[in-house]
Amino acid sequence: MLAKRIIPCLxxxxxRVVKGISFVQLRDAGDPAELAAAYDREGADELVFLDITASSDSRETMISVVEKVSEKVFIPLTVGGGIRTVxxxxxxxxxxxxxxxxxxxxVLNPxxxxxGAGRFGNQCMVVAIDAKAVVSAQKSGVLNDLALDENSAWEVYTHGGRNSxxxxxxxxxxxxEELGAGEILLTSMDKDGHQQGYDIELIRTVSEQVSIPVIASGGAGNLDHLYQxxxxxxxxxxxxASIFHFGTYSxxxxxxxxxxxxxVIRR
Amino acid sequence: MKITIVDYESGNLRSVIQALRFAQIDPTVSGKPDQILSADALILPGVGSGNAAMKALEQQKLVGAIREFIASGRPFMGICLGLQLLMEMTDEGGGVDCLGVIRGTVERLPSEYKVPHMGWNQVVINKEHKIMRGISSSAYFYFAHSYYSVPADPNLVLGTTSYGIDFCSILVRDNVFATQFHPEKSGSVGLQIYKNFVQNAIE
Structure with a gap:
């Protein structure tokens, strides 16, 4: 059977990998390749690297990071952050x-x-969606087929959650999905960072709506949250991120x- | 020992290169017919659509070279789309002719399940084979695909995976070995396949 996946995000x-990484005895806990190898040894099913560098030359830096990681780690690797063109x-x-x-x-250029899907295949296009619960007063604005309406529960945010x-x-x-995404990485902005559990309603609603895989993100604080x-x-x-990086759980x-x-998980 | 990886601008070749280096081989990466025909062993990787891949192979004049290489009896490994392309035709993109090395077709996975079939799934090995040496049946491998191969001869199916249907996840015929999963993304069990392939090519 297809196993459910556990994906640490760095x-x-x-x-350099930022955020505390206290659990593994590494020579250099900020080294992406070394940390990726440690997660691989622990049984991570995939890895996500998110480039949070603000500067414009970050692309080249990230490419060299990916090259180094792929020399050591033989599990799937997703890279996000600042990717704009084919x-x-x-x-x-x-x-x-x-x-x-x-x-x-x-969002800016569907x-x-x-x-990307046409050129490299659906399986390599992950669309990350940052979702925030809608407060009724916010429901207004441009009318198009994607716009919020009276039934909308969550709104898409961009630019690292700054722009509605x-x-x-x-x-x-x-x-x-229609455009050819192979997977959706769905983050609840309301839950993210609080370690009180994922936004189950959001995850379930989207997962049942689409026929491509959905990765739940934002809010994991304990193992029961993963189960939920x-x-x-x-x-x-x-x-x-947090529950693994800070060594709370392996x-x-x-x-x-x-x-x-x-x-069902891979052991 | 010259192992060539066919380069037709199809996604992540680097992991295939690294997996071979792990197996103590420095591969040649090429999209040229002469480099393919002069190889001791050939690897056809591939992600993306069968339609686009066949177009790229035709543009680079690689279709004849790959067929000729396989007919020569030298070791060949196909990965993911590299398995599907061996068939006669694929339903992807409204029906496209493939390499036609193996009699059979390529069909879309049933829609009751999420497609792409993405993640780690088990491969049940139907019979012993030297390339699967050291790997137990039902081990997990990494998959990322929406289509699957249906060889006309069921005896060519070495490994089967279940996802709504039971499909061919490893195909073997003489010198041809091909997997629907990505061994270079399947951790230590996947690297074992590369080691075995290299060992077999050397022997």
């Missing part, structure tokens, strides 16, 4: 990534998803926990 700034996608894939994740660029778009998350999810995302949220994979422990509860 933030990379100027070629050529950006090509370079990242050539460097050794298997998938790219696009967020703001997909054709990017279509062109007036786009309905569920409609956008269906749209990116799979069992109640119908997620195909879970992304988590991937192996998470897998034992899920396995004992009947979730």
């Amino acid at each position: 933030d990379v700034d100027a070629g 050529d950006d996608i090509r370079k990242i894939l050539r460097a050794g990534a298997d998938k790219v994740s696009v967020n703001t660029a997909a 054709c990017l998803v279509k062109e 778009t007036n786009i309905d998350v569920v409609k956008w999810a269906a749209k990116v 995302a799979f069992e109640l949220g119908k997620a195909d994979a879970v992304l988590a 991937i192996e422990k998470a897998k034992q926990f899920l396995d004992a509860r009947g979730v």
